[in-house]
Amino acid sequence: MTQASGLPEDLSPDDLVLSSPAAPAPSSSGAVRQPAGAFAHDHSVHHPSDHPHEAHHAGELQPSVAGFVEGWQLGLYRDAVVGGALAALALALLGVFIVLRRAVFVAATVGQAAGLGVVVAFYASIHWGITLPPSLGALAFAALASSCVGRLGRARGLSRDAGLGLGFLVTSSAALALGDRISQEAHEVSSILFGSAVVVSRGDVVLLGALCVLVVLAVLATWRGLAFVGFDPEGARVQNLPVRWLTSGFWLVVALTIAVCTRVLGALPVFAFSVLPPLAAVVCTRSLRATLVGASLIGAGCAALGYVAAYFFALPVGALQTLCCAAALVPAFVVARLR
16 A cells, blocks of 8 residues: 555554544443543542532522622612512502501402403413503403402492402412413413512612602592591591592502502512501501501511512512511510500
């Protein structure tokens, strides 16, 4: 065989053939032994679990104050904390009048109806091709629930509690049933129904801020009339107060607030912010003004503290915010007992 052209004089074509590595020889136990030059190796040989390099990475994954501060400076948590505080302030402010009216489960029913509206919006978009904003669906169903809940309570002599129970059960079961048919948005639906304020966009914060301003202005303008109508509607009529307009306007604002907040936070924390901070403020204050201010501050504080606690304990945000609201009742009852 003639030497191929272009090769140096001391090389032959056979020298350019790469020999395949020898097959790994089985050991006496049947396990295959890798050759010394094989690339297969165990990372733990070089970096065991107690190696400083591995310990450093494990430390980086653990929640820390420095990590939270850094994330806050980068804007990772700021919008969620601020948005939750704004939503809680508005809900707690309205919740004072809900508690004084003894209509606590109205917030739960309207919140579930808003969640159903969001599910219906997703279902219509996926199966019917109808683009419907989730916030609009939540508002429509929340307004419908707030307007019908009183009529349901008066149907055939039923009490208001019976109407609220019926509305809560129907909206909850319908949301779960439809949610099972939209697997593409299963995580989103679960977040809305059970609460998850992990990610809040800047647009949501602006919307919640505008809603909070609207609620504060509405309460400042009508709080005396709302209190009078809530305690003594017949006496309010005698005093020529617009009872129907005050009641309808109040529940319309409640429906709007719950619809927007449910879309961002979820039904569970919305119900908690509407009930627990007002309860804490009612038992430890003696004037309506102090109750309104106290409920707003307790709600906003519990929303922010719940998010921080969820970060450090790696637990659901909505559940921790609800537990923080429940924990606020303890010092409130202590203060009331001391008085």
